[in-house]
Amino acid sequence: MNSNIEMKQLIIQNIRNDIQSQNPIFINLALQCVVNIGDKEMAAAFTNEIPRLLYQDIIDSVKQSAALCLLRLHRTSPESLHLNTERTGRIIHLLNHQHLGTATSAVSLIDALVKRNPDEYKGCISLAVSRLSKIVTSSYTDFQDYTYYFVSALWLCVKLLRLLQNYPSPDDRSIRSRLNECLDIMLNKAQEPLKSKKVQHSNIRNAVLFEAINLIIHMDCESTLLVRACNQLGQFLQNRETNLRYLALESMCLLATSEFSHEAVKKHQETVINALKSERDVGVRQRAVDLLYAMCDRSNAQDIVQEMLTYLETADYTIREEMVLKIAILSGKYAIDYKWYLDVMLKLIRIAGDFVSEEVWYHVIQVVVNRNDVQSYAAKIAFEALQAPACHENMVKVARYILGEY
Amino acid sequence: MIQFILLFSRQGKLRLQKWYTSQTEKSKKKITRELIATVLSRKPKMSSFLEWKDLKIVYKRYASLYFCCAIEQEDNELLTLETIHRYVELLDKYFGSVCELDIIFNFEKAYFIFDEFILGGEIQETSKKSVLKAINDQDVIQEEELEEKRSVLEDLGLA
Numbered sequence: 001m002n003s004n005i006e007m008k009q010l011i012i013q014n015i016r017n018d019i020q021s022q023n024p025i026f027i028n029l030a031l032q033c034v035v036n037i038g039d040k041e042m043a044a045a046f047t048n049e050i051p052r053l054l055y056q057d058i059i060d061s062v063k064q065s066a067a068l069c070l071l072r073l074h075r076t077s078p079e080s081l082h083l084n085t086e087r088t089g090r091i092i093h094l095l096n097h098q099h100l101g102t103a104t105s106a107v108s109l110i111d112a113l114v115k116r117n118p119d120e121y122k123g124c125i126s127l128a129v130s131r132l133s134k135i136v137t138s139s140y141t142d143f144q145d146y147t148y149y150f151v152s153a154l155w156l157c158v159k160l161l162r163l164l165q166n167y168p169s170p171d172d173r174s175i176r177s178r179l180n181e182c183l184d185i186m187l188n189k190a191q192e193p194l195k196s197k198k199v200q201h202s203n204i205r206n207a208v209l210f211e212a213i214n215l216i217i218h219m220d221c222e223s224t225l226l227v228r229a230c231n232q233l234g235q236f237l238q239n240r241e242t243n244l245r246y247l248a249l250e251s252m253c254l255l256a257t258s259e260f261s262h263e264a265v266k267k268h269q270e271t272v273i274n275a276l277k278s279e280r281d282v283g284v285r286q287r288a289v290d291l292l293y294a295m296c297d298r299s300n301a302q303d304i305v306q307e308m309l310t311y312l313e314t315a316d317y318t319i320r321e322e323m324v325l326k327i328a329i330l331s332g333k334y335a336i337d338y339k340w341y342l343d344v345m346l347k348l349i350r351i352a353g354d355f356v357s358e359e360v361w362y363h364v365i366q367v368v369v370n371r372n373d374v375q376s377y378a379a380k381i382a383f384e385a386l387q388a389p390a391c392h393e394n395m396v397k398v399a400r401y402i403l404g405e406y
Numbered sequence: 407m408i409q410f411i412l413l414f415s416r417q418g419k420l421r422l423q424k425w426y427t428s429q430t431e432k433s434k435k436k437i438t439r440e441l442i443a444t445v446l447s448r449k450p451k452m453s454s455f456l457e458w459k460d461l462k463i464v465y466k467r468y469a470s471l472y473f474c475c476a477i478e479q480e481d482n483e484l485l486t487l488e489t490i491h492r493y494v495e496l497l498d499k500y501f502g503s504v505c506e507l508d509i510i511f512n513f514e515k516a517y518f519i520f521d522e523f524i525l526g527g528e529i530q531e532t533s534k535k536s537v538l539k540a541i542n543d544q545d546v547i548q549e550e551e552l553e554e555k556r557s558v559l560e561d562l563g564l565a
Contacts (some may be wrong), residue, residue, distance in 0.1 A: 207484035
């Protein structure tokens, strides 16, 4: 079809007729067609026709398709979309649209536009916050068909939280306190007893919660919220659902990087190490390794490196290389005692010699060369390591150098 | 944004596929093959999420069918899991307790429901009622057109 330009013109003309028709079903189907094909020619033909549908007095279902259609064309060719200030203002105001479906698809569009041009769409912050607070403070029965397993308007909620993550914490004090209030309510809601035993209900509650935590981490300025988020995730680490443990480990990794919550994350070290030993899913174990790496500092480095070394002996081949690198970095970064460092590194080469890259063992030699006080110790343990019945090639290389020099 | 959605059976047969980014036929085939093998080899107690290249894969099994969704790094996994569930609910409501055969023989309807529910990789309409109404409206138009054609044929004495 690509080569047949005449054919394409005919198709585009037909779609245009449908878009201009009066029947909303025809318009919708035409929009869906544009989205599904959505190539450059279509973008050129329709990008500046579709915004009209967003402002016109037209049935809501058309508006929401039009928003997503515009989003698709914007992704195909961002340069063909031109909106003046008045039009951007009207698009932003779709956030306040009383029809939830329209607001939901509008958020997706605005999110993409914001990513391209954050300043021009700054107005959306206050609107998004006020919409969010309306949702979280009202009862789930207010939303009728948009309530999903007792959680109201969750798709919209999650998308609003995502949208806010495009900006730093709001400058305006009243907006910021309102947003913090919302996040606070969301964290409180997580403590309420479940309204249903269905897995969907708990999933969806946590979907919103995780997105709220993401926003808290992104803003990274409210220490009370951060610590509360961390405690909440700590509870999830012991949850029966593998999915929740997986996500909790992943989010905690981010929390560990914030100065406010780093200490709070460290309290869960024991649990995470247990996860490393007992989890049956390699994906979850991988997350646990990532988290241990993220929470490591001078105070707990020795323990963590020791645990990782123990685990490395039985670890899956797919994650070994990454683990070796992590152990090498941690022990190099937080080493106080160089004898300890050498012990760790030689053990590392012994356990997983195949996965030790050249940079790693070069670094060992560098340390030995620069530190006079450990040279004799290094020679001693290198010699001992060579006594083993089977020795890895990398071990022989390191030992050869050290024994040759000292 | 959802990158693609695949539906396949426990035997590894692809039932539905919806791509929201352009891919060549060859790479589609390759991705599908690899992904089906990966997902089928996972055990039931494992988590529903996995990392795959630079995407996140969220899957769930309903009876003999696997629903598998590829999303971007910044997307919410649990929400995607429930998006899948909502789609299953929609199919269920439309077909009246859906089974694999419904999807095999009425695949076009399943695609129409996709278009009403998810458009261009983003959620469009989360209300069950609205989606089903839109689908039913389409069905009515289709029926009417069939009727018209039939009556034209009858007038000509061909039917």
